[in-house]
Amino acid sequence: MICVFCKRAEPTSGTTSMTYERGEAVIVVKKIPALICPACGEAYFDETTSSRLDVIVGEALRGSGVRFELREYVAA
Numbered sequence: 001m002i003c004v005f006c007k008r009a010e011p012t013s014g015t016t017s018m019t020y021e022r023g024e025a026v027i028v029v030k031k032i033p034a035l036i037c038p039a040c041g042e043a044y045f046d047e048t049t050s051s052r053l054d055v056i057v058g059e060a061l062r063g064s065g066v067r068f069e070l071r072e073y074v075a076a
Contacts, residue, residue, distance in 0.1 A: 003037035011035035015073075016043040020057050025067060027060045029053060032073040052076055 003009055014036040020027040032053065034043040045053070052075065060069045 001035075003040060003042055005042045006037060006040035009037050009039035011037045011042070011044055018043075018053070022057075022061055025061055025069070027057050027066075028068075028070045029056055030070065030072050049073075 001010060003011055012035065014034060015031045016034050016036055017028060017030045018032060020029070032043075032045070033049055034045050036043050052073070055076070056071055056073065060066060060071055063069070
């Protein structure tokens with residue numbers, strides 16, 4: 001598969017970080033497994049990883065008064 005954004009390279013296995021902003025809260029999740037384009041850095045997640053990210057971010061947002069939280073990806 002060629003990167004759909006830059007169309008210059010084939011993504012390879014690696015890890016990345018993502019920042020999610022919901023209202024006043026900022027959640028950063030690190031060490032997420034992904035396919036990453038070596039040319040532009042675009043990250044691609046499989047369905048399992050995407051679902052797990054939804055759970056991680058949801059758990060962080062349920063904490064009362066969370067303004068900023070740093071989490072590390074851990075497979076379910």
